[in-house]
Amino acid sequence: MSRLLIRNGTIIDPSQGIHRAMDLLVEDGKISALKARIDASDVEIIDASGLHVAPGFIDIHTHLREPGGEGSETIETGTRAAAAGGFTTIYCMPNTTPVCDSETGVQYVLSRAASHGCINVVPVAAITKGMQGEELTNFGRLMNCGAGAFSDDGRPVMNAEIMRRALEYTKLLGIPLFEHCEDMNLTAEGHMNEGVVSARLGIKGIPRVSESVMVSRNCALAAATGGHLHVCHVSTRESVDAIREARRNGVHVTAEVSPHHLTMTEEAVIGYNTNAKMKPPLCEKADRDALIVALEDGTIDCIATDHAPHSAQAKDNVFDAAPFGIIGMETAFPVLYTSFVVTKRWTLDFLVEKMTTGPARVMNREWGTLRPGVAADFTLLELGKSAKFEQRHIFSKSKNCPWVGATMKARIAATFVNGKQVFQHPDLVAPSSPVGDVAKPRERKAAKA
Ligand SMILES: [Zn+2]
Ligand SMILES: [Zn+2]
Known part of the structure; x- marks a missing residue:
């Protein structure tokens, strides 16, 4: 022994x-x-x-890029980054090449994680085939071979009927839908939050309502079906209001917030810093304040990084041409500890809770504890x-x-x-x-x- x-x-x-x-x-x-x-x-x-x-931290929202994006991350390097951030279990999104929408795809992630990863990896499978938003994947089969949740993260499910059926099926399976809430017609070709800063920088903006309109729609669909909607990376105060209202009405909706949305605002883009470019974009101080309060009052359940690796070649570009997203697993705890615990806004217990039992509760798992056994x-x-x-x-x-x-x-x-x-x-x-x-x-x- x-x-x-x-x-x-x-x-x-x-x-x-x-x-x-x-x-x-x-x-x-x-x-x-x-x-x-x-x-x-x-x-x-x-x-x-x-x-x-x-207890080891749990991150229910990461991108490991393998297969297809090994130039920017692999399951091996991504899990090493996670371990360096104190994470012991992470969920990885399906927007790889090919998309993780088949049993082979789920099995591939699990076998690479077993042979090359150093922590627990749970694959998130796509809601629709190829993340095209048209045809549902086979949820039961994907779950049987190890998918821990479903998401088309990066490409919101625009068709409300598809979303409704997805919520109905996942309700039967007792598993959440992780939804990236964005109306793509509203975000269009925007690159940062639409407002004074975007106007000053001459960058096309993304209207804040592009997120909250989809949060509201999806909450309505969750209410109609009884399915479990999990809202990814909440970023605006209107989205917070919509989630709070839905929860008050007994809708099964949970939510996560990223360290960057809790600590940064659109001002970070000044200087055309491509490491401040992400989706949803950094918003105003009032949004950040609303996110902090929502995490504190339980409207938002947990912290998730949305770790999104992109090569230096891709990011070292003019702002409009650079991809959305930043990495975040190594820095999540140190950044939040420095910003909120050192300043005495939060206790250490609160922060650890939001990175352990918070995400475990979203997933209805007995994780994030040091209980014997x-x-x-x-x-x-x-x-x-x-x-x-x-x-x-x-x-x-x-x-x-x-x-x-x-x-x-x-x-x-x-x-x-x-x-x-x-x-x-x-x-x-x-x-x-x-x-x-x-x-x-x-x-x-x-x-x-
Ligand atoms: Zn997303
Ligand atoms: Zn993501």
């Missing part, structure tokens, strides 16, 4: 209301005990003094010390990150999946022995600066 003891850390587990110094024992890849002090023999010991031990997926966090985030800290194959050069007050020291270490921060002292070697009891420092 392999045994690993994480000693002297501060356990932070919102699922059990725990935030105090405790030891954590892992046996055969599962958490077996969580107590004030654990004395065990024949066990490998990691000294987590000065570190927090949290579950898989030992956890992350060690170094909090409170200032450190500059540099390009060399990016494990993603793409570097389209707006936070390179920013000073952050949190670092992911190490990440474990099924009790195995899958990430060690390059600037923190590495463990002195490989995980899993239990020949002799030994002590090692996990990650002291």
Whole structure:
């Protein structure tokens, strides 16, 4: 039996209301005990003094680009980026080449994740064949071979009848539809939020109503069918209002918000910064404020990164020609910790909750906990010390990150999946022995600066 003891850390587990110094024992890849002090023999010991031990983060919205986009990301590099961000389970969107709309597509992602990935990967399959918005995929079959949700992310389902039937089928299967809410006739050829800043920069704008009109339509369809609608990357205050109203009326709608929409506004585009170009676009301060309040009052359930890798060649372009999207897994926790916990707007417990049990609840899974018996997926966090985030800290194959050069007050020291270490921060002292070697009891420092 392999045994690993994480000693002297501060356990932070919102699922059990725990935030105090405790030891954590892992046996055969599962958490077996969580107590004030654990004395065990024949066990490998990691000294987590000065570190927090949290359940592994869950990201229900990422793009891993494989197959077809290996120039910007692969399942191998994408899962390494996730581990570097403290994530142990991620969902990956189907807008690859080919689109993940078949059993072969789902099986391909799962087999590549098993052979080349270092964390848990759940494939999201397409709602419609080829994401063309015309013909539904075979939800039952795709789910049976491992699809965890359905989405045409990047290409909204414009046809309301298709959306209605998709919600009806997924209701029978008890699985959510992740919907990228955008009316493409309204967004047309826009590249950023439509307003004063877009006018000043001479960039064609995207009207904010392009999102909320689809959020409202989809909430109405969820109400009519009883299906579970999950709204991806909410970005405007009107969308927040529509979701709040629907929830008040008992509609099964959940929602996510990205770290960039919580921390940045359209002002970031000034200077034609293509790393501030994404869909939905960054909006106004009033929108950002509404998103923060909505996360706080539970209207928005969780944080999801919408990690969207694009090569330097693609992003290093004139603003109008650059693709939409930024990467975000490595920086999600450090950016949010620095912006909201250091400033005392949120507690650490709140932030961890929105990255663990929040997404787990959307998926109706018992994840994001350190309860004995579950898989030992956890992350060690170094909090409170200032450190500059540099390009060399990016494990993603793409570097389209707006936070390179920013000073952050949190670092992911190490990440474990099924009790195995899958990430060690390059600037923190590495463990002195490989995980899993239990020949002799030994002590090692996990990650002291
Ligand atoms: Zn999207
Ligand atoms: Zn996306």
